[in-house]
Structures are given as C-alpha cells and as structure tokens.
Amino acid sequence: MMMKNDQLLALSESAIRYNHFLLDYCQTSISALSGCTAGIIGLTGLYGFLFYFICSILMSFVLVAFLGKNKSDYFLSTQSLFTSTIWSGLQTYLLFWTFLYGMCIDSII
Amino acid sequence: MGKFVLTLGLIGLCHAAYSATQHKSYMRLTEHDLDSGSSHISSLPLDILVQTVLCLFLSCLGVIQVAAKFKPIKITSEWENKTWDNVANRTSFYSFNHRGKFLFSDVDSENQRLLSNYVNINRAENISKKEDYSSESENYSLDEQSN
Amino acid sequence: MAELLLDSKIRFWVFLPLMAITFLVGIIKHYLFIFMSNDKTVDKQQLTDSQALLRSRLIRENGKYLPKESFLMRKNYFTNEDSGFFVKQKRQSTVKNPMSDPKAMTEMLKGNFLNMIPMVVIGGWINWAYAGFLCTKVPFPLTFRFKPMLQKDVNLVSLDASWVSSASWYIINLFGLRSMYNLVLGENNAADQTKAMQDQMSGAALSMPDDISKAFKAENESLTITEHKWLLKGIEQSFLN
Numbered sequence: 001m002m003m004k005n006d007q008l009l010a011l012s013e014s015a016i017r018y019n020h021f022l023l024d025y026c027q028t029s030i031s032a033l034s035g036c037t038a039g040i041i042g043l044t045g046l047y048g049f050l051f052y053f054i055c056s057i058l059m060s061f062v063l064v065a066f067l068g069k070n071k072s073d074y075f076l077s078t079q080s081l082f083t084s085t086i087w088s089g090l091q092t093y094l095l096f097w098t099f100l101y102g103m104c105i106d107s108i109i
Numbered sequence: 110m111g112k113f114v115l116t117l118g119l120i121g122l123c124h125a126a127y128s129a130t131q132h133k134s135y136m137r138l139t140e141h142d143l144d145s146g147s148s149h150i151s152s153l154p155l156d157i158l159v160q161t162v163l164c165l166f167l168s169c170l171g172v173i174q175v176a177a178k179f180k181p182i183k184i185t186s187e188w189e190n191k192t193w194d195n196v197a198n199r200t201s202f203y204s205f206n207h208r209g210k211f212l213f214s215d216v217d218s219e220n221q222r223l224l225s226n227y228v229n230i231n232r233a234e235n236i237s238k239k240e241d242y243s244s245e246s247e248n249y250s251l252d253e254q255s256n
Numbered sequence: 257m258a259e260l261l262l263d264s265k266i267r268f269w270v271f272l273p274l275m276a277i278t279f280l281v282g283i284i285k286h287y288l289f290i291f292m293s294n295d296k297t298v299d300k301q302q303l304t305d306s307q308a309l310l311r312s313r314l315i316r317e318n319g320k321y322l323p324k325e326s327f328l329m330r331k332n333y334f335t336n337e338d339s340g341f342f343v344k345q346k347r348q349s350t351v352k353n354p355m356s357d358p359k360a361m362t363e364m365l366k367g368n369f370l371n372m373i374p375m376v377v378i379g380g381w382i383n384w385a386y387a388g389f390l391c392t393k394v395p396f397p398l399t400f401r402f403k404p405m406l407q408k409d410v411n412l413v414s415l416d417a418s419w420v421s422s423a424s425w426y427i428i429n430l431f432g433l434r435s436m437y438n439l440v441l442g443e444n445n446a447a448d449q450t451k452a453m454q455d456q457m458s459g460a461a462l463s464m465p466d467d468i469s470k471a472f473k474a475e476n477e478s479l480t481i482t483e484h485k486w487l488l489k490g491i492e493q494s495f496l497n
Binding site for chain 1 (some may be wrong): 267272275313376391393394395396397410420429430431434435436438439473
C-alpha cells in the first residue's frame with residue numbers, strides 16, 4: 001500500500017506489481033512472436049531492430065486501445081505502458097529472430 | 110475468443126515459416142536467387158509476407174486478450190468486496206492472553222486441580238490446628254466443593 | 257567472401273535439439289526445485305524475537321499517535337534499565353554457522369546441487385556431443401570482437417563473425433530463454449508471489465537477523481533516544497474548524 005501525496009490516493013502495491021508482471025508477460029510474448037516473424041521474412045541488420053521497436057510500440061498502442069478510457073485505473077502513467085518493458089524483451093527477440101532466421105536460411109538439402 | 114485468435118495466429122505463423130523454407134529451397138533448386146542475395150529485405154513472395162505479418166498481428170491481439178487481465182490499482186476497488194472483518198484483521202493486534210483460555214480448557218481436570226489445591230491448603234491448616242478433626246473437615250470441604 | 261551454406265541435417269540434428277534441450281532442462285529444473293524444496297519452519301523463539309523487534313519499530317515510527325502515557329508505558333516495557341524486554345532477554349549470540357546446522361546445510365547443498373549439476377552435466381554432454389558445428393548465422397553484422405563469444409570451439413580466422421557455433425548457441429539459449437520460462441511457468445511464478453504475500457501478512461517472512469542480541473541492543477538504543485511527540489495536539493480544534 002502506498003500513498004500518493006498530492007491527492008492522497010491509496011494504491012495497492014500488489015496490484016501494481018501484478019500489472020507490471022502482466023505487462024512483462026505481454027512484452028515477452030510479443031518479442032518472441034515478432035522475433036519469429038522477423039526470422040521468417042528474413043530481415044537482417046538494422047531492419048530487424050527497427051522491426052522490433054515498431055512491433056513493441058504497436059503492441060503498446062493495442063494495449064492502450066484495449067484498456068480504453070479507464071487505463072488510469074490500471075497504470076499510473078500511460079508512458080510506462082510504452083517504455084517500461086521495451087528493453088527487457090530485446091533479448092528474447094534476438095534469440096527468436098536468430099532461431100527462425102537460422103531455420104529458414106537457405107541451405108543444401 | 111482470445112485463445113482462438115491466438116491459436117489461429119500461431120498456426121498461421123508456423124505455416125508461413127514452412128512456406129518460407131519451401132520457397133527458399135525451391136529457389137535454391139532452380140538456381141533462382143543468386144542475384145538477390147545481397148538485398149536486405151528478403152525475396153519472399155508477397156503472399157507469404159502478408160500472411161506472416163497478419164498472423165503476427167492476430168497473435169498479438171490474442172496474447173493481449175488472453176493475458177492482459179489487469180487489476181485496478183486503487184486500494185478502494187480491492188476492498189470493495191471485502192468485509193470489515195477481513196480488512197481490520199491485523200496480526201499485530203492479536204491478543205492470546207484472554208479468558209478464552211479458561212472457556213475452552215478441559216473443565217473437569219481444571220476443577221480437579223483447583224480442588225486438590227484447596228484440599229491441600231485446608232489440610233495444612235487443619236494439621237496445624239488439630240490433627241483429630243482433619244479427616245472430617247477434609248470430607249466436609251470436599252462435599253462443599255462438589256456441591 | 258564466398259557465401260557459406262549449411263547442411264540442413266545440422267539444422268535438424270544440432271540446431272533444433274540444442275534449443276529444445278536447453279528449454280526442457282530448464283523446465284525440469286524448475287519442477288525439481290518445487291519438488292525438492294520444503295517449507296521453511298521457524299521456531300517459536302525466533303518468531304517472538306522478530307515480532308518484538310517489529311513492535312518496537314512500530315512504536316518508534318507511529319508512537320506520535322499514542323497518548324504520552326501509553327507511549328512511555330510501551331517504551332518502558334522494552335527499554336527499562338532493569339526489567340526492559342530488550343535488556344532482560346539474553347540471547348546467546350549465535351551467528352549461525354551453516355556448516356554446523358545440518359538443516360541449512362542440506363538446503364544449501366540442494367540449491368547448489370540443482371544449479372550446478374545440470375550446468376556441468378548438460379554443458380559437458382553438449383560440449384562432447386555437439387562440438388564443432390556451425391549452427392546458424394545471426395541476422396546482423398558483428399565486429400570481430402564477438403568472434404570468441406559466438407564461435408567457441410571453431411577457430412577459423414577468416415570466418416565471418418556472425419556465424420554461431422553450437423557451444424555458443426547453447427550458451428545463448430541458456431541466457432535468452434530465461435524470460436520464456438517466465439512465460440511458460442508464469443502461473444507458478446504468480447502462485448509464488450501470492451504465497452510470499454500471505455507470508456508477509458502473517459509476519460512469518462520477517463527477515464531474521466543473524467545476531468539477535470546485537471539487533472536487540474541496536475533497537476534498544478534507538479528506542480531509548482526516541483522522544484514522544486504528540487501529533488494529535490489540538491486535533492479537536494482542527495476538526496471543529
């Protein structure tokens with residue numbers, strides 16, 4: 001439980017942590033999926049990284065649309081939806097990108 | 110609904126991956142892509158490309174619908190369906206040293222113990238007074254207690 | 257440089273199995289850990305001590321809401337020079353030696369066992385069985401500084417740095433799949449979280465200080481120097497106005 005001083009709003013810390021956990025969950029799945037996609041369509045170099053950031057931001061927009069008007073009930077700031085987990089998914093993205101890229105690379109049969 | 114969309118997206122992604130491999134091996138066999146090896150964006154046909162991106166979007170939607178069941182962070186909404194007994198239950202204010210100890214203890218054995226104490230005290234007193242009447246007064250006191 | 261082509265058998269017999277093995281070993285490790293870990297038991301003495309410490313801290317922090325007599329009464333109970341709780345209670349200062357405590361020893365051993373054995377055994381086995389393959393190519397160019405990291409076991413000077421050898425692919429998986437465990441075993445993790453919350457509620461998860469007598473002494477001092485400051489002074493007036 002924590003208090004926000006300016007308007008004396010009581011917040012449940014466990015709910016905040018749970019929400020962040022869910023956000024992380026979404027981010028990880030999106031990075032894995034977008035990594036797969038990038039591998040399949042064979043993006044290389046800078047394009048792949050760009051693709052990750054585009055996907056990640058797109059997911060945030062979808063989340064914002066999904067939560068609709070009452071997103072302030074669930075998160076303190078809308079900005080945290082976009083920025084808080086964007087770096088944590090990069091590792092997963094790289095792994096899946098490499099994996100699917102390796103699977104779809106042309107090779108001698 | 111979310112699960113269905115997610116499954117659809119995943120299956121579509123798998124299918125797209127398979128078709129991509131097939132296409133590449135086909136291109137390899139027909140010696141076709143020797144000229145396009147250096148380009149950054151791959152030489153996949155458009156339908157596979159569209160399918161991949163579409164399935165990514167579908168599975169994104171599915172994941173968000175399945176996973177994003179957020180909890181409201183305001184403490185009031187959490188307490189709305191709790192009774193006052195639950196909210197006011199503080200471990201720091203527990204008190205175990207109260208009358209319940211006697212209410213729920215084994216009554217008979219407790220009485221027995223008190224009684225024997227009483228008898229011992231009486232006996233000691235009587236011994237100090239007069240040894241002859243000790244047995245009688247003991248009986249008496251016992252009767253009084255049991256009544 | 258001429259384009260290298262990999263045999264597709266490498267893909268199906270090295271590249272894919274390595275990822276599957278890493279993933280499954282991680283999951284098995286998780287369930288073994290659940291299976292082998294048992295609940296911590298706290299003995300009564302420790303619980304009493306930690307609750308006393310907690311209570312003293314609460315008095316220090318929130319004593320301003322108590323009337324002066326009540327605060328002094330509580331303070332006296334803990335810090336009286338003759339009969340105070342912190343003065344009277346003499347705990348032998350046992351900084352627990354984990355070697356002498358068989359329970360802690362087995363716990364430690366189990367944790368080490370579960371972390372070390374798969375690392376050594378699986379890592380060794382993979383090094384033995386899958387040594388010296390080139391698995392895949394990372395889809396972005398890398399400088400030559402990454403060569404020792406990505407191309408373990410393959411010492412080819414002229415090879416492009418973005419090729420990945422099998423041993424390195426295993427290591428990349430080992431680190432990269434961590435968040436995937438979160439995804440797959442997410443429900444368990446959530447359960448752990450709620451369990452920790454419950455412990456917090458019942459006060460069982462209080463961190464036990466190693467040296468209880470030292471903690472008592474410190475708490476005694478800090479409570480002794482705490483002055484009572486009545487925060488609710490004139491509260492009736494401010495309520496009325």
